[in-house]
Amino acid sequence: MSNQRSGRLSTGGGTVREYLGEMGPSWVAGAIAAGPATMASLIAAGASFNYTLLWVVVLSAAAGAVAQFLAMRLGLLTERGIVGVVEAHLGEVWAVILVVDVVVVAGAAQFVIMNTAASVSASLTGVDPRIWGLIWGVVLAAGLAGRGYRFIELLSKALVTLVVLAFVASLWVVPVDYGAAATGLVPSLPTGSGLVAAGILGGAVHITLITMQSYTMRARDWTFRDYNLATLDIGISMLAAFGVYSVAVFLVAASVLSDPELTAIGAAETLGPLVGDSAGTLFLLGLGAAAVSTLGGNTAVPPFLVADKLGWGTSVSDTRYRLLLAGFALGSVAGAFIGGEVISQLVLVLALGTLGTPFAIAIVLYLLNSDAVSEPSSTLANVGGLSLLVVSGTLAVNFLREQIGSGIDVLSGAVLAFALVLGVATVILGINYVREEVLV
Template sequence: MKTGIPISNSPTASEGEVQGTRKLWEQIREMGPAWIISAVACGPATLASVAIAGSTYGYKMLWVVILSAVFGTTAQYLAARVGILEGMGIIAATEKHLGKCWAWILTVDALLATWLAAMVLMNALSGITSLVTGVDTPYWGLMYGILIGLFLVRKGYRKFETLCKLLVIFVVACFVATLFMANLSLPGILGGLIPNLPGGIDAALMMAAIMGGAVHITIIGMHTYNTNARAWTTKDLSLARFDTFSSMGLAFGLYSVAIFLVAAAVLHPNGIVVQKATDAALALRPLLGDNAMKVFMVGLWGATLSTVAPTFMAGAYFLADKMGWALEVKDKRFAAAVFAGCLLSMLGPFVKGSFFLLLPLMLALGLTGTPLILAIILYLLNRTHGTLRNSFLLNCMGGITFLVTSFLAIRFVLTKFGVM
């Protein structure tokens, strides 16, 4: 009879750690769709909104900034689930399960919000270029519209977009570094975590804009197409969750909170209310000194340029999906939809007013069209049978996201018309 230590095929603790590390690195290597969305969310409109809010109201709106990251993460993960489980974009999924009427309503809603965003972003891009070059003309929009359209259709934009995002990362790093130099108020921060509703149209606008930077119909709808472009299936749901949490929860959250806190700590105590891009640049002066303006404007230019292109693509996705066209630039009809967005955006620079103030208004208006897509997504995910149906926790988070965004959107509209 043989005796000895029994042989076990189960992995040891060290082997389990190695497997866990390997799986983590595999997820990091494979993630991507939500990072595209995060890059769009970390654009000039969010920067303008949190900078204006921090400089005007101090720490009072910190709770909105934090919730925007939480709800943005929730909305994007729900969108990823729709794209993966349905195997199609949000417009096609809506038509399949709710009919053509609701599909058309959602398409029009999404296109209005998306093309409005494209016009305001082009206004900002033209305005920034005028500030940097000293040549003040709205015709910068014509040049950018044509060039970006050609780049998108010929797929030559990706490397240039990567450069723009690196510029954005650098500016965000500057804001984070400035945090360590700023005189942050702990009582002010703790007070800002308590929900409060400052009165007036300006406060309602800023709260809706901050939330609209993360929970916006354009990026929610676009994410359903991004997951399909990567051919993700149900086995990739955990990857989608990791992808969304790391990009929207962490990266976007850091971006918006850092800029907001710097504005609240540096600009607000000095009575500097942000009305223009040059005002926001003053927040970096403790770190960069006289170079703050140059660095900020270059980063803002990069943020705007890398945000406007995906906006054109999103509009084309919505229209092409409803019309039954192929969702790629090789299809001439899809390419025409991209150029249609470019042409409309060229009108943006001719709109009068400070582009830095138009950006938050654009997000607030976009938020008013967002509850519809959230409601449709929650419906679609709760009609799925079996284990793939939304969990109770996910439904709670989705429901709270829907209710809070609806409240802020309705409050903005009612305040705008003098009802509140």
Template sequence: MGTEGVSHESTATRRQTVGRYLSKMGPAWLAGAIAAGPATMASVITAGAAFEYALLWVVIASAVLGTTAQYLSMRLGLLTEAGIVGVVEEHIGEFWAWVLVIDAVLASGLAQIVIMKTLADVSAAITGVDARLWGVAWAAILAIGLAVGGYSIAELGAKVIVSAVVLAFVASVFVVPIDPGAAATGLVPVIPDGLSGALIAAGVLGGAVHITLVTMHTYTLRARGWTREEYDLGLFDVGASMLVAFGIFSLATFLVAASVLHTPDLVAAELDAAAAAEALGPLAGEYAQWLFLLGLWGAAISTLGANTVVPPYLLADKFGWEADVSDARFKVAIVAVAAVGAVGAFLEGAFFPLLVLVLAFGLIGTPFALVVVLYLLNHPDAVPEPNPRLANVGGIILVGVAAVTAGSFVRDELTVVASDPLSTSGFVVTFAVVMTVATAGLIGKYVLAVRTRSD
């Protein structure tokens, strides 16, 4: 009886702990909102539609590696109790802080423009009102909502909308003809030949392992006032948001697309929202397109809400502002980022290929941010507590996978540059060269610092 009583008490305690954590979790949901956004939807659906199950391994790896990236970022944020830019400036140097700020702001800024195009185009498809008017309207809604409500509004929106989008795609898995045997072949790591294969693989991984997600987490932790005391809660938050919610979302979306939408000759530029909507056909029948558009619409709203606060957080940390709407400068930065996003509504063309491209572009700048985090976690003055060996191994693997995947994409972009040096591919390759040099320089600086300390 005594042992049974202890067992019941232990189970009840665990349930109370989980319940308390569920009620308090939040910072990682902002990262989850961006990860489970329209860009990831576009990449994952295109991966399944173009290559059937061949890129299943990338989808699974993206959830695991994305969780690893957020875990490392969480450790840095909680153990330093500060934003990443300020810690970089103090312990590595102002130059490196500026490189990080420019890298992250550029990636999140481009994402803001393309995701706003997505939201405006989808809003136009649903209502029949001109997309350009919707772009201006959504920019105003974002500016007002975030400038007044701040972090709490962004977090609430992320929780509600991402949960709904995840449930919609999970439900569809149970009604489509998924072939387990064929799906198992996709567990073998291989990137399909051609430009689109490398691009889509980079886009899928970039949805979960992205500089925006890595940098913003330290600030969302600060916005919630979490300290070292909330370390266990932080672990739960990351696991539930990225590994579980995002992992299920991306896996379910991919399996549905691979089973229903697969067209061997498809390339990314040929897939649009109307075609992708067919992925939900078995679930919603004649209403499939509407359901898909509403899911895409919700994902775009939650992603924009989270992404809009990223540049203001970084700039506030760099210039010493309060990272809160109580500071007029922070509020102005939010309004400015929201306004810049409105430009996206005036871009021509389909948004699906642009969404994939913007994630692949962001992945190029991500290895630098990951090296920054690992550098700081192993810097005794920045984080006195030694970084676990397993965390370092996971971080190194993460950097390697991100670099190789991004490198495959950049290598194929070189074929475009050879024929058209002034194309978008030329900008992508130039950015890749700059970030590779910066990453190599930072690694060299760390090795030098370690040697100096050992002497």
């Protein structure tokens, strides 16, 4: 089945419907990328700097596609989960660091995303957000533990499609000055725009997206013979769907919003009086779909890596993995009881992801240029990967500099310690690579 599938794709046979039906792993990554944290960054960028940062929005989709391509290549060449590959070729300590990195980042994100999903659901229905948290937790646990990966993929495809359609539809009722928007394609960074730009890029190039790719492809039984299909999957989900989503949200915010402190939900409520209730409703529906789609994909990430490290199966056919998945889904209900303004929480979560991402990129680049794979990366792929490493590392350093400048408390101190551990690990990994792969 797998060979026939990729063979048709390679020779130009088959139908578009067949290819779309076979796609899926990168749609799960796209569902996480098109989440409320990314939306918050896009709204802040448009509301604060009008169309100036459109080039960053476009660049983020391309950067996200490059990151997924590298992760895809590693997964297909090894045909194993990333944790197993790291443990086999780098050692157990590196595998443990990677698992802890992902669990901390994705676990923190899970609570905040649940809070966002519950808040949006409450805004749409008037029902208490805590009740919505319980509902979403049960839906996730039943769907994921009952159907496993297929439930995640179907949910991601449906909701990402809804998100894209909702925001594209918003463009029809929001007065966008496309001539002025075109000027935003010329790279420039106005004063004070650095952190906002970092947030936009950080949402597309994220540790959870990089590490989950090998597991979602394994769930589809993809091998290296499915290389073309996997590449097309990334192109349509990250470059096209995620790219359109990002541009649409940014253009809506840049066209009619002018408050840089506006929240995501507040943006939807503000659009009504400005350009009509239909725009506000569409925006809120898009936000809700983005939160739920991100929640579904993110729920699966820590169980994938933990199960792999423990030597368990990473499908619901293994009861231990199923219980782990259900437990993580139900545990996320606590996020709906956090309360408070979700935007500031999302910023912290995105920052944690930014701190954890350089290490994951370094791991992937190391393995792609070692004896872990039969075909080392091309120069172009390595240049792209190193560029991502530099960008993500710069974003992490900028965030830490801001944290240190504003003073160290218990929470920021914990974040700083987390960053230092990963920073040292990344440097040591680089030294090991030079010593073992370059100087031999």
